[in-house]
Amino acid sequence: MTGNQTPQTSPKASLKQHCRQEAETAKLASALAASLEKLFSQNPQAHPNISLEGDLGAGKTIFARYLIQSMGHEGRVKSPTYTLCEPYPIQKNNLSFTAHHFDLYRMRDPLEWQEAGFAEHFDVPGFCLIEWPEKAEGTLPAFDIQIQLKAGADENERFITLNALSEQGNIVINSIHVN
Ligand SMILES: Nc1ncnc2c1ncn2[C@@H]1O[C@H](COP(=O)(O)OP(=O)(O)OP(=O)(O)O)[C@@H](O)[C@H]1O
Numbered sequence: 001m002t003g004n005q006t007p008q009t010s011p012k013a014s015l016k017q018h019c020r021q022e023a024e025t026a027k028l029a030s031a032l033a034a035s036l037e038k039l040f041s042q043n044p045q046a047h048p049n050i051s052l053e054g055d056l057g058a059g060k061t062i063f064a065r066y067l068i069q070s071m072g073h074e075g076r077v078k079s080p081t082y083t084l085c086e087p088y089p090i091q092k093n094n095l096s097f098t099a100h101h102f103d104l105y106r107m108r109d110p111l112e113w114q115e116a117g118f119a120e121h122f123d124v125p126g127f128c129l130i131e132w133p134e135k136a137e138g139t140l141p142a143f144d145i146q147i148q149l150k151a152g153a154d155e156n157e158r159f160i161t162l163n164a165l166s167e168q169g170n171i172v173i174n175s176i177h178v179n
Pocket residue numbers: 019020021022023025054055056057058059060061062063079103131155156157158
């Protein structure tokens with residue numbers, strides 16, 4: 001029988017973590033890194049886009065730093081506040097890809113990221129991590145994962161939520177194992 005069949009979409013995965021100290025944030029970032037590596041090993045062409053959302057000082061840069069370093073990057077991961085974007089070439093388990101870490105807070109115009117030639121960063125093998133995506137006012141490519149960071153009552157406490165926004169995001173979030 002044929003009829004009005006709506007396409008089946010799986011429910012969007014979500015992972016919430018209460019990180020009582022920075023080390024727990026590091027563990028979550030590292031678990032996400034492992035899941036992203038798994039995605040790239042299965043599909044070297046994958047290109048997840050990840051937003052990092054939260055107030056000033058919420059921990060977006062720290063999360064990006066732990067994520068990139070746990071993929072094997074040994075140098076510094078500095079805040080891209082002034083450069084808008086920093087690239088990190090990663091080589092791991094015979095895989096080669098680039099993490100692009102953006103901080104759009106200082107953009108004066110929502111399209112400044114395009115004028116700076118950053119659109120091509122969304123096409124190379126790897127992934128993009130973007131702080132302050134709201135500054136681009138909806139002009140960025142679609143996100144696969146949204147990471148929300150919120151401060152808790154204690155200064156070292158954070159509530160971190162990872163939401164899948166696409167099927168690719170679902171795959172990544174469903175294969176995260178936090179110890
Ligand atoms: N559990 C925690 N998780 C993450 N960061 C923490 C935690 N506890 C304390 N911190 C501290 O919070 C600060 C977070 O700063 P960070 O630069 O990452 O914020 P940000 O969200 O990137 O801010 P901005 O919007 O200014 O870029 C760091 O100094 C970090 O050491």
